[in-house]
Amino acid sequence: MTTDGTGNMGSGKDPESTVVLGNMQVIELLKKAVAEEIQKANNHKFDELSGRLQSIEASIQQSKDVSEKGPINESIVSTNNTTNLASKTVKRFQLKHVFNNVANFMQYEYHYSEWEEHYNVKWKMSVKRHNKHLCFFIYCEPIALAENWSIRTKLEFKVVGPNQNDVIRTWQSCYGESGGWGFNEFLKWEDMEKWFLVNGNLQVEAKVTIVETTGLAKPKVRKFDESQKDVSDVILVVRDTNFYVSKMFLASQSDVFKALLFGNFSESKQSEVKLNGSDPDDFHYFLEVLYGESAIDDTTVEGVALLADMYDAPTAIRRCEEFLLKESKKKLGKKLEIATRYNLENLKEKCMSEITILEDQAAVPKTDNR
Numbered sequence: 483m484t485t486d487g488t489g490n491m492g493s494g495k496d497p498e499s500t501v502v503l504g505n506m507q508v509i510e511l512l513k514k515a516v517a518e519e520i521q522k523a524n525n526h527k528f529d530e531l532s533g534r535l536q537s538i539e540a541s542i543q544q545s546k547d548v549s550e551k552g553p554i555n556e557s558i559v560s561t562n563n564t565t566n567l568a569s570k571t572v573k574r575f576q577l578k579h580v581f582n583n584v585a586n587f588m589q590y591e592y593h594y595s596e597w598e599e600h601y602n603v604k605w606k607m608s609v610k611r612h613n614k615h616l617c618f619f620i621y622c623e624p625i626a627l628a629e630n631w632s633i634r635t636k637l638e639f640k641v642v643g644p645n646q647n648d649v650i651r652t653w654q655s656c657y658g659e660s661g662g663w664g665f666n667e668f669l670k671w672e673d674m675e676k677w678f679l680v681n682g683n684l685q686v687e688a689k690v691t692i693v694e695t696t697g698l699a700k701p702k703v704r705k706f707d708e709s710q711k712d713v714s715d716v717i718l719v720v721r722d723t724n725f726y727v728s729k730m731f732l733a734s735q736s737d738v739f740k741a742l743l744f745g746n747f748s749e750s751k752q753s754e755v756k757l758n759g760s761d762p763d764d765f766h767y768f769l770e771v772l773y774g775e776s777a778i779d780d781t782t783v784e785g786v787a788l789l790a791d792m793y794d795a796p797t798a799i800r801r802c803e804e805f806l807l808k809e810s811k812k813k814l815g816k817k818l819e820i821a822t823r824y825n826l827e828n829l830k831e832k833c834m835s836e837i838t839i840l841e842d843q844a845a846v847p848k849t850d851n852r
Contacts, residue, residue: 619665704773802826
């Protein structure tokens with residue numbers, strides 16, 4: 483049985499339990515994001531950055547849980563005359579947290595990780611001790627609160643064991659108000675104490691896949707609906723939304739669109755092309771950017787950058803980077819994560835510069851001003 487943190491019953495598929503085989507600081511995120519990109523892209527210059535980050539780790543006083551890089555990009559596949567870009571546009575991320583002194587938790591008392599921002603939504607985890615069991619929940623809350631919003635997700639909850647004896651449970655849920663979904667009886671408390679505590683601490687993780695969102699979009703500036711039919715020559719279908727656009731213009735902005743709409747694919751001869759997997763709101767903002775509108779802000783930049791990278795649209799990528807460099811209020815860790823994921827060199831350089839400043843500040847001995 484799954485319930486939220488306030489006792490609401492969850493709805494979805496039956497949970498599957500599989501025995502398989504945290505409170506990380508901001509600097510730990512940076513190191514992890516860098517290390518993962520190095521492994522993928524053989525970007526050796528980040529070895530030095532990772533070492534420098536480690537040297538100033540002790541100086542960071544305020545900790546914040548941070549996720550592994552996401553989404554996880556996979557190959558573009560075209561089959562059965564359908565343009566299937568779903569894998570590459572999956573919005574997926576991971577939360578991690580280490581809860582300290584778990585053996586001393588009081589009954590019925592919630593313990594929370596810090597909020598993290600992913601795709602314009604805040605996320606956190608909680609655990610509690612309840613009737614001889616460990617409870618485990620995942621919460622979300624839109625950054626810009628809106629009425630009648632919903633987020634459909636696939637959730638994977640994990641308690642990490644010291645000997646690769648992790649416990650994983652999965653669930654599909656739909657968030658429609660601020661609250662949590664999870665398990666009231668994730669694991670027996672005595673088993674958790676015996677097999678999963680390390681020096682009294684418990685590491686938990688959660689993988690979140692955002693399937694669909696509604697009610698979170700900001701107002702649109704430009705129309706791509708049927709009113710544009712007379713000035714378009716192709717319809718791009720994203721889920722149940724039609725976008726009336728110009729083949730020639732999109733081809734001039736994106737090598738992927740050029741190949742798709744003018745190459746040897748069957749789609750090049752069709753008046754309607756279905757693009758699987760993208761979020762319609764993200765795609766609308768992406769098109770607005772291609773058409774010259776000011777659609778990028780802190781709520782849209784991740785979605786636009788994701789699509790700009792997938793469709794190989796350099797103008798959109800450049801505008802995302804310029805916004806992150808000059809206007810964005812996102813934290814350093816998040817900026818470095820985005821810069822590393824999409825190889826935004828100028829943003830990387832700025833992040834490295836700010837890290838150097840942190841390093842210098844940490845190296846300055848504190849003085850007694852008495």
